Amino acid sequence: MILAVPLVSSAVMDIWRKPWGRVYHTVVLIGLALAGTFFTGSGLLKLTNEPILSNNWVFTLNSERAAGTWAIEHAEHNVIWTGPEWRLTLYLLMAMPKLEPTRLQNAVTPGESADQFIVSRIEEVKWRRWHLAMPRVDQHMLMYDNGAVRVYQKRMGIALPTS
Structure with a gap:
């Protein structure tokens, strides 16, 4: 994750700087928003998953x-x-x-x-x-x-x- 964030952000900036017009920039922004929403939702699902069965949370009954x-x-x-x-x-x-x-x-x-x-x-x-x-x-x-x-x-x- 530490290496992925700078690599992805530099790739996005390279794509963004290309002179392909506003439609292309809108598509890139929508794609980034969908990817961010997907990863946020995945993180929330993982965080709230049933702790008794999946996560190694420290709890006892x-x-x-x-x-x-x-x-x-x-x-x-x-x-x-x-x-x-x-x-x-x-x-x-x-x-x-x-x-x-x-x-x-x-x-x-x-x-x-x-x-x-x-x-x-x-x-x-x-x-x-x-x-x-x-x-x-x-x-x-x-x-x-x-x-x-x-x-x-x-x-x-x-x-x-x-x-």
Whole structure:
């Protein structure tokens, strides 16, 4: 964009200086007005597009905040996967200043260190919209469900004493 504006404006001025008459200048002005209107409208549509599904706006729902807070409070040292975006991670870090950032993990694929997984309906819709398969959490234990958000705990193996 930084390079495009001077290049386009110099091209328009070169065209404008050619002695082709008033009709040509009127056509150029109408074209510039239409292009400006188009780009302004496109910018407004992008700006006002549904933030839940498309933009990476930092917001969380009450149900997500409740689930994240519950997960932090009920697992002292677990690493919690919060999804591929920073929304819930940023909220938890701001709401709980003493929380270690290493306890939260946001990535497309949960790492091996993740012990808990927070899955919200909003995230499920985003995954479908991106045409990606969500990481499988159905083999893990459901620990918390508030209707809109679920928290899963990774199943741990049980060490049986050998005789």
